[in-house]
Amino acid sequence: MKKILILNGPNLNMTGIRKKDVYGAETLKQINDELKLYAKARGMKADFFQSNHEGDIIDAIHESKDAYDGVVINAGAYTHYSYAIRDAIEAVSGFTPFVEVHMSDINAREDFRKVSVITDVCVKQICGYGKDSYKMGIDLLEEIL
Numbered sequence: 001m002k003k004i005l006i007l008n009g010p011n012l013n014m015t016g017i018r019k020k021d022v023y024g025a026e027t028l029k030q031i032n033d034e035l036k037l038y039a040k041a042r043g044m045k046a047d048f049f050q051s052n053h054e055g056d057i058i059d060a061i062h063e064s065k066d067a068y069d070g071v072v073i074n075a076g077a078y079t080h081y082s083y084a085i086r087d088a089i090e091a092v093s094g095f096t097p098f099v100e101v102h103m104s105d106i107n108a109r110e111d112f113r114k115v116s117v118i119t120d121v122c123v124k125q126i127c128g129y130g131k132d133s134y135k136m137g138i139d140l141l142e143e144i145l
Helices: 026-042 056-065 076-080 083-092 132-144
Strands: 002-008 044-050 070-074 097-102 125-128
Touching: 002 026, 002 132, 026 044, 026 070, 026 132, 044 132, 056 070, 056 083, 070 132, 097 132, 125 132
Parallel strands: 002 044, 002 070, 070 097, 097 125
Antiparallel strands: none
């Protein structure tokens, strides 16, 4: 069974509380519970990690090289400026494919959100489909693993 990591960055722990019009009313735990079943139905075991701390996210990325077959990452605001997270993904991308996801359409939001510094080190960027962005990321990993 393939093992995947669903990795969430800052403020995503506030999903279901913050900006419901953008991110929806479901909590991250509710979304993760659904994603766990979704991955299992595709023959994959999904683990979850969320942090508001850049270093913890980088450590999880480094550890993914040996622990996971693929990663779905929503780096939150770090998407737009964390070259450290970008470099961490690049360092392990030869071992572990990463799919970048966002619940909102970052290209239709504020100008600063339209820039992703991690896209070029990920297999693909998927955005604008709410929690289904994660499911599409899982589907892509299923195809390439």
